[in-house]
Amino acid sequence: MNWAIWAERLRVPICAALLLGAWQLVYALGVVPEKYFPSIPTIATAFWAMLNDGTVLSAWAVTFGRATVGLIGAALLGVALAIISDLSPVLSRGIRYISDVLQPIPPAAFVPMAVFMLGLGTKLYAFVIILVTIWPPYLNGVAALAGVGSVQLNTGRMFGLTNWQLLWQVKLPAALPEIFTGIRYAATISLIAVIVAEMLAGRDGIGFMIFKKAFALRTPEVFGLMFLVGLNGVLLNGLVNLLRQGLTGWHIKMMERPE
Amino acid sequence: MAKFIRRAVLGGVLSGVAIATVLASTIAASAEDTKVRIAYFLADSMLPALYAQEKGYFAAAGIAPEFIAVQGGPAVVAAIASGEADIGYSSPVPPINGRLNGVPIKMFLQLSQEVDPDKKYTWLVASGASGIKDMAGVKGKKIAFNANGGLCELMWCDHLAATGLTIDDVRPVVLPFPEQEAALEQGNIDATCAINPFYSSISGNTALAPVTIAAGTLHDLTQPLMNDALFASDDWLAANGEAVVKVAQVMDKARHELLGNRAALEGAAVQFMELTPEAAKAFNLPIVKESMAITGADVQRILDAMIATGMQPGPLNGADFVAEVKY
Amino acid sequence: MKRETRIALLGLLVPLGIVILWQIAALLQKTPLFPGPGKVVVAIWDNYPVILHQLGITLRRASAGFAVAVVTMIPLGIFLGRVRVVGKVLEPLMDMLATLPPPAIIPLVMLFAGTGDWAKIVIIAYAAAVPLLMNSYEASHSINPMLSRVAKSLHLSRLETMRLIDWPSSLPMIATGARLAIASSLLVSVTSEMLLSTNGIGTYLQRSQENFRIDAGLAGIAFISLAGVLVNAGVFRLEKKWLFWHYRDQRPAE
Secondary structure (H helix, E strand, C coil), rough: CCCHHHHHHHHHHHHHHHHHHHHHHHHHCCCCCCCCCHHHHHHHHHHHCCCCHHHHHHHHHHHHHHHHHHHHHHHHHHHHHHHHHCCCCHHHHHHHHHHHHCCCCCHHHHHHHHHHHHHCCCCHHHHHHHHHHCCCHHHHHHHHCCCCCCHHHHHHCCCCCCCCHHHHHHHHHHHHHHHHHHHHHHHHHHHHHHHHHHHHHCCCCCCHHHHHHCEEEEEEEHHHHHHHHHHHHHHHHHHHHHHHHHHHHHHEEEEEEEC | CHHHHHHCCCCCCCCHHHHHHHHHHHHHHHCCEEEEEEEEECHHHHHHHHHHHHHHHHHHCEEEEEEECCCCHHHHHHHHCCCCCCCCECHHHHHHHHHCCCCCCCEEEECCCEEECCCCEEEEECCCCHHCHHHHHCCCCEECCCCCCHHHHHHHHHHHHHCCHHHHHCEEEEEEEHHHHHHHHHCCCEEEEEEEEHHHHHHCCCHHCCEEEECCCCCCCCEEEEECEEEHHHHHHHHCCHHHHHHHHHHHHHHHHHCCCHHHHHHHHHHHHHCCCHHHHCCCCCCCCCCCCCCCHHHHHHHHHHHCCCCCCCCHHHHHHHHHCCC | HHHHHHHHHHHHHHHHHHHHHHHHHHHHCCCCCCHHHHHHHHHHHHHHHHHHHHHHHHHHHHHHHHHHHHHHHHHHHHHHHHCHHHHHHHHHHHHHHHHHHHHHHHHHHHHHHHHHHHHHHHHHHHHHHHHHHHHHHHHHCCCCCCHHHHHHHHCCEEEEHHHHHHHHHHHHHHHHHHHHHHHHHHHHHHHHHCCCCCCCCCHHHHHHHHHHCCCHHHHHHHHHHHHHHHHHHHHHHHHHHHCHHHHHHHHCCC
């Protein structure tokens, strides 16, 4: 299975080739006029030009920075809520009511209403990102904390740990892998939320750039930016995976099973 | 234990909110008097402002403008309502709707107008494949406009009414300008309301065989019709009378320069609107009246059209929406 | 049971407190652009026939999109999970497609599917596809090796293994994926209607905002949220009913 290992190592270029190839095929078939569905070389040229004048990099930094800061904030808040829920059944129920009600609301629905109250700046982004990104870490956190085995807890108690110590030293580490699954999911959501907010109400970042290029009828640039957004997802997932390996490496090692 | 944590957490959250509020208010208070934040929806007639900024004319008049590009008229009003911006620029319909719904804003300058016979800057255009030849032909067809409650919706309503139809006789879909040409060509819509640069792109597309079925926001354009407005909140206007006059003077100077200098105009179109140099050659500022002043009568015409087409219940007084400025 | 009820009631104080804070904030602001819960209730009363009608259209679209995603993505996910190499290699592609926000792909979808129902159904299916694909992929490639060994020692045929071992053991995870997918279909159906507006609750929201009727818009949002709560509760009950064995096994020994 030598080729399989190579295929796995080269999976990013393979995926890129597949995607670009499929795009080029649709282009070659001519289903849609070239004006609206430009070829990959055209898109690449346009993207290269944006890369050279520096606009795309600064916009990318803004968007990616926002998504990352938002993700960290939302993850911390979500885990904090999960811990509060673990400590008090009443608050747990109360927070659950709120999450049930807020979760089904799409960010795109919030943005137009929220701009009137929060303006078009940082407050808006913070609000939108946290509102949609907080739930996966929170829900996974609650489930994971509740799922810590009674054997582990009793062992901890036997060692005379206080409730706080039990939380920090037994429960949280045991729950961390599941929490990270939630954070990974949240990473995607936070990126989407930032771009949606930028497209609907922003004044900078990749989302706004897409909007602006579309209004200048620069279709190749628009698609170039769209590919960049997709690439962001791969990047953000990679970062979260790295962090997970750093924080919960022991768990991954233990989970590696012989084939 | 749990009780203590609950209290601590609550306390933390509350004090956080309190600190944030205090911080926000200090930041707001430290803003300088001459700083003017202008939220705008990028359109042709906004070019003079961007050009004046580039040339340093605002600075020379003691004004430090900050330009905030946003995605549409309602977003501009939102920027004013939330205190994010001082002056807004959009088509006149969003500030009218805003004021009618409790946002205390007034329009004080107009930058562009339309008038018969050929100074018209909005178009209704159909694809050849739709078989539409004139306004009467749109009955039962799929038509598009860029946003609810905007100039384009008003345009459709007004021109439909002039042919004895209403918006209920067509199938409307709200579609952003950039997507309209593709939708026309792919047969997803039959006709749309377009502005430049989209209209010139559509009308130059031979594969589409476009048919222009109407021009000008209202069917009756014997008198000039205001096409856009600068507006601000009542409070800000009351407190910054001097700054408003200065902004008007700077805009006036920039408009004259651009109207008199073709090269400068094309350069600005390429720089600020990201037009290609070829597209910029056909570019013109949509200016009919030399004066930028707005009167109640200007707004009244739009209000009357909105009432006649059922977009707003009447009666309404145009003067309520205007703060006149002498510069 | 008594304690449960007490917790449920006391828990209500948290959202209640937030609603009160919201009302106070709204009273302090005194602008119609920041309506309090009172105004929203009035708006709900004024607009509920329209909202319910539009919401019905939206829910029909969301179900259609979800159905398309279920039919195509669960088999694909199981296939990718089974044929490991392909799945592993395609992971970055899945990551990439998962991060494309609906507003960014809408112009692309419009080119091929138009502006009508089909375009929206495609976008909804796309959004629902991600969790369904991911979860059925994860589920089928991470089946406990112990179970496979049991199957081997029982000399089960390939088909029997799939029916008796693989399917039930990946079902809970696929169910989780389905739950997430239902949630995203709802979310994205609203978004797609806001961006390609013809009708539906998303269009209603868009119209409210562009006419500065924030209270009416929030009333619409309240109904979206209510629909979400009801759908989620329904799904949860079905899951409990059909996967009772899984929940029974999951409960820690007491």
